[in-house]
Amino acid sequence: MAMHTQLPIHKTGSDLLAAATTILVKMDRHYKRAVGEKIVAHCSDMLNLMALANATRGQQRVQHLQDLLTHQRAATTWLRVAMELKVVAPSHWGRAVQMLESISKQATRWLASTRQPAPAA
Numbered sequence: 001m002a003m004h005t006q007l008p009i010h011k012t013g014s015d016l017l018a019a020a021t022t023i024l025v026k027m028d029r030h031y032k033r034a035v036g037e038k039i040v041a042h043c044s045d046m047l048n049l050m051a052l053a054n055a056t057r058g059q060q061r062v063q064h065l066q067d068l069l070t071h072q073r074a075a076t077t078w079l080r081v082a083m084e085l086k087v088v089a090p091s092h093w094g095r096a097v098q099m100l101e102s103i104s105k106q107a108t109r110w111l112a113s114t115r116q117p118a119p120a121a
Contacts, residue, residue, distance in 0.1 A: 009106040016099040042075035065111040
C-alpha cells in the first residue's frame with residue numbers, strides 16, 4: 001500500500017487546498033467566513049478522506065470515497081457561489097474547478113476499482 005501522500009489524488013488535493021487558501025486570503029473580508037472558510041474546510045476534509053480511504057479496505061473505503069465525493073461537490077458549489085458573488089478571481093476559480101474535476105474523476109475510478117470483485121485465482 002502506497003503512502004497516501006504519494007497518490008496522484010493527494011497531490012491534486014494538496015494543490016487544491018493551497019489554491020483554496022489563496023482564494024480565502026484574497027477574498028473580501030465580508031465573505032471570508034461565510035464563503036471562503038467553507039471552501040477551505042471542504043478541501044481540507046477531502047485530503048483527510050483520501051488518507052482514510054487509502055488506509056482502509058472494502059466497505060469502509062467505499063464510504064470514505066463517497067464522503068470525499070460529497071465534499072468535492074460541496075466545494076464546487078461554494079466556489080460557484082463565490083464566482084457569482086464576484087469575490088474570487090476568474091483565474092483562481094478556473095484552476096480550482098479543474099482540480100476539483102480531476103479529484104472527482106480520480107475518486108470515481110478509485111471507487112469503481114474498490115467495488116470490483118477480486119479476480120479468481
